[in-house]
Amino acid sequence: MPKITFLGAAGTVTGSKYLVEADGKRLLVDCGLFEGSAELKQRNWERLPVDPSTIDWLLLTHAHIDHTGYIPRLVRDGFRGPIFCNPATHELCSLLLPDSAHLQEEDAQFAARKKYSTHKAPLPLYTVAESQTALSHFRDIACHDSCTISPQFTVRPHDAGHILGATWLELTVTENGKQTLVVFSGDLGRYDQPILKDPESPTRADYLLCESTYGDRDHPPGSVLDELADVINRTAKRGGAVVVPSFALDRAQMLMYYLHQLQLQQRIPQLPVYVDSPMAINITDMYVRHRADHDLKPQVLDDPFNAAEVHMTRSVEESKKINDVVSPCIIISASGMATGGRILHHLARRLPDSRSAVLLVGYQGEGTGGRALQEGAKYLKIHGEEVPVRAQVVNIGQLSAHAGKSELLRWLSGFQAPPRQTFLVHGEPVALSSLRDAIVKQYLWPVTIPAYKQTIDLSC
Numbered sequence: 001m002p003k004i005t006f007l008g009a010a011g012t013v014t015g016s017k018y019l020v021e022a023d024g025k026r027l028l029v030d031c032g033l034f035e036g037s038a039e040l041k042q043r044n045w046e047r048l049p050v051d052p053s054t055i056d057w058l059l060l061t062h063a064h065i066d067h068t069g070y071i072p073r074l075v076r077d078g079f080r081g082p083i084f085c086n087p088a089t090h091e092l093c094s095l096l097l098p099d100s101a102h103l104q105e106e107d108a109q110f111a112a113r114k115k116y117s118t119h120k121a122p123l124p125l126y127t128v129a130e131s132q133t134a135l136s137h138f139r140d141i142a143c144h145d146s147c148t149i150s151p152q153f154t155v156r157p158h159d160a161g162h163i164l165g166a167t168w169l170e171l172t173v174t175e176n177g178k179q180t181l182v183v184f185s186g187d188l189g190r191y192d193q194p195i196l197k198d199p200e201s202p203t204r205a206d207y208l209l210c211e212s213t214y215g216d217r218d219h220p221p222g223s224v225l226d227e228l229a230d231v232i233n234r235t236a237k238r239g240g241a242v243v244v245p246s247f248a249l250d251r252a253q254m255l256m257y258y259l260h261q262l263q264l265q266q267r268i269p270q271l272p273v274y275v276d277s278p279m280a281i282n283i284t285d286m287y288v289r290h291r292a293d294h295d296l297k298p299q300v301l302d303d304p305f306n307a308a309e310v311h312m313t314r315s316v317e318e319s320k321k322i323n324d325v326v327s328p329c330i331i332i333s334a335s336g337m338a339t340g341g342r343i344l345h346h347l348a349r350r351l352p353d354s355r356s357a358v359l360l361v362g363y364q365g366e367g368t369g370g371r372a373l374q375e376g377a378k379y380l381k382i383h384g385e386e387v388p389v390r391a392q393v394v395n396i397g398q399l400s401a402h403a404g405k406s407e408l409l410r411w412l413s414g415f416q417a418p419p420r421q422t423f424l425v426h427g428e429p430v431a432l433s434s435l436r437d438a439i440v441k442q443y444l445w446p447v448t449i450p451a452y453k454q455t456i457d458l459s460c
């Protein structure tokens, strides 16, 4: 009988990995890294309960590292099959996986220097070379096309509206002539957002795995454009700079789009915009090229992200020169939670300036510089120095790439009949139980919150 094992994102948000078995064959859906607490990250170093060499195929929903970041390790430990995903996801992974490997190598070097590792010579989880080997296993499948992987597995991807290339998957599992339809939501995006298409709704499934990131809350109401215009105008009037720590993937492109719109509508002055992240620049090029993945109107397609004066700074020298800009400007740079990267230099330069503003546009994890700013820190330690926070700090909550609670419930409304079982995954415990209660109340469906490493038969 077919079965599924929850090897990640069970009772937590990260580490998405779901193993489906039928007829002695094994298919893994997503292969993410665990991120967050030390205890969760430790799981990346534990042996998988199944030998990677016995997994036949890997399917991906989208490129985020918590869905793909374990792939180089899986390949290094013996996985030899093809990895199927959308072409945009493939291209994003070709940037993100070597970058992730680079960070792993840096962590290992740091541990060796500080001698805090119990190993004599700490090793990275995987190397840049191993990430390149893993990329040679990728095979493209188009959205909406039905792809027969084997006699046991057929998959059809659909738009999830979460980031470029993000899909939810309809997987038909065949064993002994009997078919079982399993839907994997991947991560779902928001409705009525610019650039990305709305999430398509599934109509049927025997078993459903649904993400629950924001299962306990909705995003704040109000217009992103109004809030952005307000911060930018006030800061420009004071003669300051707006500094935005931003994730290079998706948030940076969304911001550039909004800035362009505000300038077209003449709601903000034509300030210079510095995009100071080589990764964000590369990904912006991809957003422009993968047009089939977005729903921009033809009149904005040629130039969706280019505000009046955009400077894409790739080199370190160009990046440093932004420090000399004394007139009002907007600086977008990574990392998104101010944990490292070029944004730290900009914060060190602009935080002491009461005319400037720091705009927080994404989730800020516990213990990060972004979270400290969000919570009103008076000083921020950057490169060993205590930097005074005199700039205005503004949080814009609407710029999330994830569906809020009511948007998740809206996505479920397309089902013509209840799934036999709905498994809630990819959420913290409070979000999981809150979404379970809402689904039971609104739809009367049977809902399960699976445990880490739990196996469930898909035959009843």
Ligand SMILES: [Zn+2]
Binding pocket: 062, 064, 162, 187
């Ligand atoms: Zn995601």
